[in-house]
Amino acid sequence: MDAQYSPFEVERSAQQYWEKNRCFKAVEDANREKFYCLSMFPYPSGKLHMGHVRNYTIGDVIARFQRMQGKNVLQPMGWDAFGMPAENAAIKHRVPPAKWTYDNIDYMRTQLKALGFAYDWDRELATCDVDYYRWEQWFFAKLVEKGLVYKKNSSVNWDPVDQTVLANEQVIDGRGWRSGAKVERREIPLWFLKITDYAEELLADLDQVAWPEQVKTMQRNWIGKSKGVELDFEVAEVAAEHSKLTVFTTRPDTLMGVTYLAVAADHPIARLASELDPKLLAFREECRAGGTSEADMATMEKKGLDTGYRARHPLTGRQVPIYVANFVLMEYGTGAVMAVPAHDQRDWEFATKYGLPIEPVVSDLDGNVPDLSEGAYTEHGQLINSGEFDEMLFDEAFDAIAKRLEKEGRGRVRINFRLRDWGVARQRYWGAPIPVKYGPEGQTVPLTDDELPVRLPTEVEIDATGSPLKRLRSFYELGDGWTRETDTFDTFMESSWYYARFCCADNMEAMLDERARYWLPVDIYIGGIEHAILHLLYARFFHKLMRDFGLVDCDEPFQRLLTQGMVVAETYYREEPNGAKSWFNPLEVEVTRDDKGRPVSAVLASDGQPVEMAGIEKMSKSKNNGVDPQSMIDRFGADTVRLFMMFAAPPEQSLEWSDAGVEGAHRFLKRLWKLAHEHLAQGEPGHIVASELTEAQRDLHRKTHETIKKCTDDIGRRTTFNTAIAAVMELTNAIAKFDDDSLQGLAVAREAIEACVLVLSPITPHVCHTLWQALGHEEAVIDARWPSVDEKALERDSITLVVQINGKLRAQLVLPADADRVTVECEALANENVQRHLEGKTIRKVIVVPGKLVNIVAS
């Protein structure tokens, strides 16, 4: 064994060993307990960023830990390869999306390999491979047959200059990012998957999965199940087919307070009204301005205009005005809402703005009529001004009003979901073609198995103006007046089932096979919290579709979920003469500190001139604060990078990049290496005989087992790798202080060092691979079993407990571990400092928490 730790040699030889022996190939084995560990696959954007390194290190630590627990582990990796950046790169650099994507994949694969992740590379897949997306097309056709797919009009962001549909992120302050033109909402027919058919199950099955409570809460709120009443307002002046205006409300108790209705700009009644009124027509046009996102809807100025039509209140018969409003959307619900300005804040603001009546129908529980001068009263209360329903509370009023509406045929109780069906069509090139054709008479026909797959052509001209597929005759035209669908799938489609395909990625005959039943569900899924709703909900839905098609047999795809925080770093800039800011990478900047270590100023290393410090932000290109993982691997080796990432913060929190912290991690590995080296130089150890250990030996022996116990829990249950590493650091500090070359001493030290190597091996696998060999083991450390805790070694003779007076710390006592309550109390009261603080006071109560503390309550 070398005296010096040389990471590159160590890493090369460990990686060669793993590759040569195909250590991470996963083979189905019904007799072994399986463990499927999955990290969210990356979009191949060019090179790995620190967020990837963090994500994949977490996954790798868990996979390697589970392997040491004796599980049959599957840990695959692949590429979420369709998406917009490839098209943007094609426009900017004139590189075909396919070439750009595959080049990026090749580079990023070498980076992942350099980090030593224990992937079964035989299962690698890229979603842009036809062997992958063909099954998505096949499955889509099956879903069409089952009636789970339909086409309907939906709003998109339309750039009138580039004549193209924009993604929400391409709309900046209401304008197209390339053209700068004001974006309009435009209705186009799009393909939808009926996720709402599964709303109830998607909600209920959240109870089965071991996910963070916050993620489950977000999904529950997103699905948004609510009980309410659907009711009809009659509009007398218009033709029969529009004479009923249906609305949904969760507050039927406020029905008597309805003073107006609001409909979407594209609602039939609004259309009808605008035929006669140019002002209305103009307003309906105006409603088209702006983006389609919910945030836009919620924050825009609420505007409306009277249609002139009046609706008949279903209970009172009173006539209420119908307004067109820009915040009501035709696609959601019925495209119409009832307004109760006294008890809904948005309605209150609208009514106040347009001088509409605000009539309270709910008082507080003491019968006090609410003050509506500053805003709506939205609490549940007691009904007033509601005739026969007066004095009823919410539940009673809900039932009574619903019952009466039902009896009169004007309403019914309904369960409503906020969740909307999933629009899966995109007007983009770099995606999986939707397998549908259109006939000369307007027929819409899904492609049959023998017409599949539809290959995405790679020889295309890409520019900023929409999908090139329509311009490509060989793709678009099918002869005899038939044409092909040119929309492609939302890339969430691919990421909704890749976890299943990993189980049998080589099957060319079927989407999934029995191997998927062996491996699924994924035991732990690791990825960014930003995917808490959309990706995870779509994947859960898709899983249930596959289950109902007999392709998988569990209800949920991801049993446990670990959501990781962002990687952030300090930002530095200089203001240029023209006012623009130029940003400098943290690695190019030197920070000077005051004598307390506080940063006071920063200079650019290259010219020594000052730069401004602008705080800590998510690593990004725009702020140039991204630290390239590659440069860190080149400098310190993969183990150091992995160790730092796992040590700097628990996985759920954001992680701040720190150069000094990385150096600290590197120093620790050097110390560990030296410790092992020096220990080995002291000669062969004896065997531990527990009854013959000195006190110091017993202390180290105990610390070793305390560390094993803590690390097992920290890694296996809590996934707080930072505290596991801290515990190992404590143990190495104890080993370094332990100076005893007797046979028993060496044996205790050997046990401690081996524990460090085993426990760290999932985190820093390369250096532990080499150290394990150096410690004389034939088997590789990846095949070693996780160390077990000797409960006997944990026992202590004496314990320290603290004495508080009125909750304030006043003394510490060292007592035999088995001291009884009376002894503890007497010892506490006998303490000099305790007596001093009790002088002139009367003891009211003594609380003893066994093994922890004594609190004396005195006054």
Add this chain to the structure above:
RNA sequence: GCCCGAAUGGCGGAAUAGGUAGACGCAAGAGACUUAAAAUCUCUCGCCCUAUGGGCGUGCCGGUUCGAUCCCGGCUUCGGGCACCA
């Protein structure tokens, strides 16, 4: 705007079931070794005071409790998501 989180020394963080706030690491300071530097090792390190002791202290205001970083109510600031970024 709506939904979900977070806030602890100079810094990253720890305190796992309401029981010693600050483990571990970084930075900083002092010292040892060295011709010197690097590396390494040892010690100090929340703030304040009349210092073998004491007061204050976990974003802010209030509550529950013998005891609150932890539970409850109300704020502030920052972050994630909001259905076509992935």
